[in-house]
Structures are given as structure tokens and as C-alpha cells.
Amino acid sequence: MGGEPIVTDYVVPGVCVEIFDDAETIRLRVRSDTEMTAWTLYATDPVDDLSPRVATTVKYGDGLYAVSSCEETPTGWLYDLIPWPEGELSLRIYELSAEAFARREQERIERLIERSHSRTWSYIGVLIGLLPGSIQNAIGELYDYDAHRWALISSVVTACVGLGQALADAFAGAPGLRGLIGAYLFLDGAVRLAMALVGEVCGLLPVEVLYFLTRAIWRFLRR
Numbered sequence: 001m002g003g004e005p006i007v008t009d010y011v012v013p014g015v016c017v018e019i020f021d022d023a024e025t026i027r028l029r030v031r032s033d034t035e036m037t038a039w040t041l042y043a044t045d046p047v048d049d050l051s052p053r054v055a056t057t058v059k060y061g062d063g064l065y066a067v068s069s070c071e072e073t074p075t076g077w078l079y080d081l082i083p084w085p086e087g088e089l090s091l092r093i094y095e096l097s098a099e100a101f102a103r104r105e106q107e108r109i110e111r112l113i114e115r116s117h118s119r120t121w122s123y124i125g126v127l128i129g130l131l132p133g134s135i136q137n138a139i140g141e142l143y144d145y146d147a148h149r150w151a152l153i154s155s156v157v158t159a160c161v162g163l164g165q166a167l168a169d170a171f172a173g174a175p176g177l178r179g180l181i182g183a184y185l186f187l188d189g190a191v192r193l194a195m196a197l198v199g200e201v202c203g204l205l206p207v208e209v210l211y212f213l214t215r216a217i218w219r220f221l222r223r
Helices: 098-128 133-142 147-171 177-197 205-221
Strands: 007-012 015-021 026-032 056-060 063-073 076-083 092-095
Touching: 007 098, 098 147, 133 147, 133 205, 147 177, 177 205
Parallel strands: 056 092
Antiparallel strands: 007 015, 015 026, 026 076, 056 063, 063 076
């Protein structure tokens, strides 16, 4: 693509669009600081079974363009775009505009926040599942936390830990306190699992009992 561009448009941060007028048609050259990983080169048939990916249709302004070539340079990446063939089906459209860039950035940030929340709950969800059911439900109402799901997971973990403890103590040949605690945890987890399967959120049973007694005593003293 020779000659000088008739227009240079810094459409989004780190991306420059150079517009060339080749008399018969308008062509684009895109200079980007980073690789446009969402762009796929145009093939003769963009939906050919032999093509591993569908070609990207780049929407710039009112025009549709195909990525005809891609080259890595010392300063970034260079893409040549040609008008999208008339009558050709567009299956993957990438809008190159400030508005679309802002929208994609917002979606990317939201995905990062969602993944961060998911990781956070995966770290502490099992422990929260040990708390009284009413507290778990309150946390679920305040935050993006699935109380029922984590109560179920916590009950399964508790039962598995308890079973492991009980079996280890039994195989040791001298059943003791560890085996009794393990057996209790297994039964506790099994009961909570049964409750979770019918839609009830329940914490560790001793914690539930202690919480109930504490609230009852508090209400009695406030009379």
C-alpha cells in the first residue's frame, strides 16, 4: 500500500488508522501498539472448513473491511485492510470506534471483577458455609454470594474430612478422639447435605445450636 494517507485517525488509545484513497476504493492501514488478537485474516472463503477461524469483518465508520495482511514491526503491529467483498457474509464483526473500545473495556473490567469475586468466594465460601444459616443468607443478600450453593459445598467438604479422619483413625488400629470427631463431622456434613438438597441453608450444627441459644438468652435479657 504505497503513497501517503489522506487522513490519519487516532481512533482509540494505541491505535492509529491511516486512510488511503486508491481512486477506485478506500483502503485502511491500522497501526497498533499491541496485537489485535480478535482479528483474523480474510480468506477466499471466510467460512471454509479448511480455515481454522472465521475471518473478521472490521467496521470502521460506515464501511466494512477485511484484514488482508498482518505484520509485526519494531514499534507494534501493522494491518492492511481492504473493503469487505460485496455480498460476502459477515459472521464476526469488530467495530473500530471510541464507543466500541469503551464498551469492550467496560466489559473486560466487569469480567475481571466477576472472576475476582468468584475466586474470593472460592477461598472463603466453605468457611462461611459453617456459619448459621441465617447469617449465610444475610451475606447472600448483601453480596454476590450463593448461600445455598456454598452451604451444600461446605457440607460435602465437612463430611469428606470427617470420613477421612474416622477411617484414618480406624486403620491406625487404636480408635480415639480423632476418630470420634471424624465420625461426628461426617454425620454433621451428611445432615447438612440432606438439608441443602431440599433447599435449606444450615451451618455446622453446634454453631447453629450455640447461635440459637445466644439469641434466645439475649432476647430474654432484653425483656
